[in-house]
Amino acid sequence: MSNRYADSPDPGHYNHTHRALLQAFLSQSVMTFDELKPVIAEILIAHEPDREILVNDITQQTVTSMVQTINAHVNALDYEIRSTRNQNNRNLTYALVNGTSDPLTQIATSFTPDEIAYIKRLLDFMFETNNTKIREVMAVKGLKAVQLAKAPPRNRQSQAAGDGDGDEESMATQAGPVIKSVLPNDAEKVLSQLVVQGFFDRSHAGYYSLAPRALMELRTYLKETYNEPPGDEDEDDEPVTRIRDCEGCREIVTVGLRCDNKECGVRWHDHCAMQYFRNQQGSRRRCPKCKAEWEGETYVGEKADQAGGRRRTTNGQSSMIDEDDE
């Protein structure tokens, strides 16, 4: 494999090529490795017209090296190019991320405050309502997504499982200005814009879920917003972990597999689980944490919306219809 350009040109020194790549990210915030290859090849050819550079000369190492140099340069401005694998097709995906304190506003620069509040309702639905101990769907179906355009009578911030009684009042005041509903037509526009901008994916079955770009931008935000450490609100509150990392790659899992034991926190991406269990000796596959037998049929993501997340139960009837268990 030719690696002629892995360290070229001028490794570590921010130059025209890095500036041009940063420009490319500024105009198109998210790109897969395959989309990046021709972009970088063109940049390098412009930089050194005499060298013969083919798209396939651009390796992952080329990208990594250039991205590192750019990151060192833009770090002080709170920008970073991050990468992750698409959970559905494993495509390596890069995004320019702004690491400021309010990522939701960053994501939504092209939206009105009411639309941002709508996006927040979508996220709350994905990661609270549609993400219970029994069913970790972490997605919202198209029709429901449009229904959420209607603002609730009283605005509450990301509501915790319990209803806050007296807290509710203070939360409403903290939430600031009154949030108005978004018209159904506008909601559909917001949704399609989110898909175009690479924040949401829309599946064939019509579910909206977070796309790689949103997962990269919202990594910290999601955990801070939806995970409740012990004793966060009520003293006797159990800690609630709604956002979990993959046992293999340590990235957030919103599409993948979970341990059959509902009390167990082990989550995987399909591919990461496959790798782990392929390397496991013997015929008995067991969860690395709770040691429960591993069937690999309890899902995270829209598949979990069918029969409580199992493809089929052994005795032909689902015992996991009950949704309220928390």
Ligand SMILES: [Zn+2]
């Ligand atoms: Zn993984």
Ligand SMILES: [Zn+2]
């Ligand atoms: Zn387990």
